[in-house]
Amino acid sequence: MADRIIRIATRQSPLALWQAEHVAARLQHAFPGLQTELVKMVTRGDKILDAPLAKVGGKGLFVKELEQGMLEGTADIAVHSMKDVPVEFPEGLHLAVILDREDPTDAFVSNKYRSLAELPADARIGTSSLRRQCQIKEKFPNAEILSLRGNVNTRLAKLDAGEYDAIILASAGLKRLGMGERITAQLQPTESLPAMGQGAIGIECRVDDAEIHEYLKVLHDEETSIRVGAERAMNARLNGGCQVPIAGFAEIKGERLFMRGLVGSPDGSLLYRAEAESSLADFEALGKSVAEDLLAQGADRILRELYQ
Numbered sequence: 001m002a003d004r005i006i007r008i009a010t011r012q013s014p015l016a017l018w019q020a021e022h023v024a025a026r027l028q029h030a031f032p033g034l035q036t037e038l039v040k041m042v043t044r045g046d047k048i049l050d051a052p053l054a055k056v057g058g059k060g061l062f063v064k065e066l067e068q069g070m071l072e073g074t075a076d077i078a079v080h081s082m083k084d085v086p087v088e089f090p091e092g093l094h095l096a097v098i099l100d101r102e103d104p105t106d107a108f109v110s111n112k113y114r115s116l117a118e119l120p121a122d123a124r125i126g127t128s129s130l131r132r133q134c135q136i137k138e139k140f141p142n143a144e145i146l147s148l149r150g151n152v153n154t155r156l157a158k159l160d161a162g163e164y165d166a167i168i169l170a171s172a173g174l175k176r177l178g179m180g181e182r183i184t185a186q187l188q189p190t191e192s193l194p195a196m197g198q199g200a201i202g203i204e205c206r207v208d209d210a211e212i213h214e215y216l217k218v219l220h221d222e223e224t225s226i227r228v229g230a231e232r233a234m235n236a237r238l239n240g241g242c243q244v245p246i247a248g249f250a251e252i253k254g255e256r257l258f259m260r261g262l263v264g265s266p267d268g269s270l271l272y273r274a275e276a277e278s279s280l281a282d283f284e285a286l287g288k289s290v291a292e293d294l295l296a297q298g299a300d301r302i303l304r305e306l307y308q
């Protein structure tokens with residue numbers, strides 16, 4: 001088994017490369033002698049930087065080209081941020097493992113204010129995520145939401161140039177890139193409920209590649225798989241992608257799984273929230289029930305409007 005070379009498809013942002021190299025290092029640690037090779041690719045999501053993600057549309061914006069590589073045989077596995085992975089896969093590919101989760105919170109980053117609570121009512125806030133936008137706008141209806149695309153360094157540079165009073169981005173990305181000290185405040189799930197899969201890395205591969213599955217098994221993290229499994233089940237029921245204001249976050253406490261979900265209108269005027277708990281084994285049903293609750297409250301109206 002140790003003679004194989006595993007070709008790892010990855011995007012080229014510093015965070016994507018960190019994640020791919022992390023996977024390579026962990027595989028090599030578990031299987032000394034195993035060779036790995038990064039196959040660097042550019043996705044549509046990387047190319048379209050001038051439009052807010054919400055307007056670009058389409059699912060799998062950051063994964064399609066990587067999937068094509070695996071289907072064509074130029075790569076064996078693809079390393080993804082679970083947040084960017086659609087609930088459905090192309091024929092012949094699937095999610096093999098989910099790794100342990102980094103900090104799942106959203107980070108409040110500012111050079112002027114120490115916390116969300118200190119922000120003035122008309123603050124200029126950088127984010128291109130409708131999920132973050134609707135939660136900020138609920139608390140700060142007069143805040144100005146400004147587009148914030150690009151990799152983590154680009155986003156911080158724009159903040160440092162004075163374009164925003166504060167920006168919101170994933171804590172996990174900052175921590176992985178060694179910039180955890182830039183996090184001014186970690187937003188609690190009650191302040192900014194994270195996206196499905198935020199902070200977790202997943203690996204996709206060809207369904208029929210039995211040997212690869214043997215290698216990947218060592219990376220599996222049971223708790224993260226359960227949590228992200230519940231979150232993805234919620235998104236699947238809501239038909240959600242990265243361009244809709246949906247949040248889903250599950251936590252394990254003892255033998256129980258607690259889940260919170262949210263669907264909001266982009267302007268923050270209407271937010272539906274739901275929460276429920278279950279045994280760990282029932283994670284899929286839990287995610288689905290939180291979605292059903294949100295739909296029963298009226299979330300389907302928001303979603304239908306956005307998909308038009």
Ligand SMILES: NCc1[nH]cc(CCC(=O)O)c1CC(=O)O
Nearest residue numbers: 081083169170172173198199200
């Ligand atoms: N949608 C882009 C994306 N996909 C994953 C991360 C961060 C890392 C993670 O959540 O694992 C980000 C950037 C962000 O949300 O600020």
